[in-house]
Amino acid sequence: MRVTFPRLGTMHIFCKAIAETAGIPYLVPPKTSRKTLALGVKSSNECICLPFKVILGNFIEALQMGADTIVMVGSGPPCRLGLYDLVHKVILEDLGLHYRWLTIPPRLTWDALMKNYQETKPLRKELTLKNYLTFPYALYIGWRKMLATERLEKLAMVARPREATKGSTQRNLQRTLHMLDEAKGGKEISEAIRDGEKIIQDTEQDPGRRPLKVAIVGELYTVMDSDINRGVEQRLGELGVAVTRTSWFSTHIGRSLGLGGEQKRERLRFYQASLEYLGYDVGGECNVSVGETIIRAKEGYDGVVHLMPFSCMPETTAAAILKQVSKDHHIPVLTLILDEQDVEGRIQTLLEAFVDMLLWRREKEV
Ligand code: SF4
Structure with a gap:
């Protein structure tokens, strides 16, 4: 057995720590590159969202390098993430790649646990007693990292x-x-x-220096993965902006497990703020993107950068509403739509223009 997983932001650090500590052989997919994207794009429907293509590219590279077991996170409707595993499996089979698959359920329901039990049957035979005994400690080490x-x-x-x-x-x-x-x-x-x-x-x-304050909101994959967003967080910081974001692995894992304390309350606050424009939960991070923008405007932030993959359903809805939020709450919003064609130069130019506008706005207000 050689386990692999998607390469998303710094996720490989704690996934690797869990596998290593529990003594489970693993393979970290190579850093997401043009080659990864090309592999994912070649085998995907062109209209599917960017994270689907990138994760598929990660899996193809890892399987070609010797991994044989894929661990993937699941999700529920209405977002497409809940269907990723089904479609990825079909594509990998069509490509003639051999793998075993394990989906980590988004919610610990009885059905999800039974499905998980069935999926892990062949894998469990390959695990030793030591793997089982050390697994809780491995989870603790992964969580700490x-x-x-x-x-x-x-x-x-x-x-x-x-x-x-x-x-x-x-x-x-x-x-x-x-x-x-x-x-x-x-x-x-x-x-x-x-x-x-x-x-x-x-x-x-x-x-x-007196840094500008900007919040990054949007689809979680594009917010958390600097390879996909072409280092937006770093670029803004180096342009003199103090950046905040609330999308972190701990936030999303805590949310799935019903834990999270402060982070959970914050998300609820964003969700409630979004109800000024949205009557229900649209899915993905849509409500949070809208609600967080409203809250940041009230907190005196200079602007918001909204990140979304091309064709992302929830964030397309958010992008349309954010235009009105920007006018109503007097906060500039830059929406960056990311796809496989993006080049660093375009993003850098847009960010520089946005920061210049924020500086001009601040000077005008003084
Ligand atoms: S949130 Fe958007 S990009 Fe992410 S899986 Fe859903 S539709 Fe795709």
């Missing part, structure tokens, strides 16, 4: 707009994420977190 990566990324979001040397925060972030990825066991993880925080906080700063 996930929270740590998010903590380091948030610190980098604060440091970037004031960095004295452009790119220094990103270099430090990559270094600290690598340290965390390599850490084994609780003690090493604690050391990696402590050292990583210090490295990012020690990035040389220019205290005279």
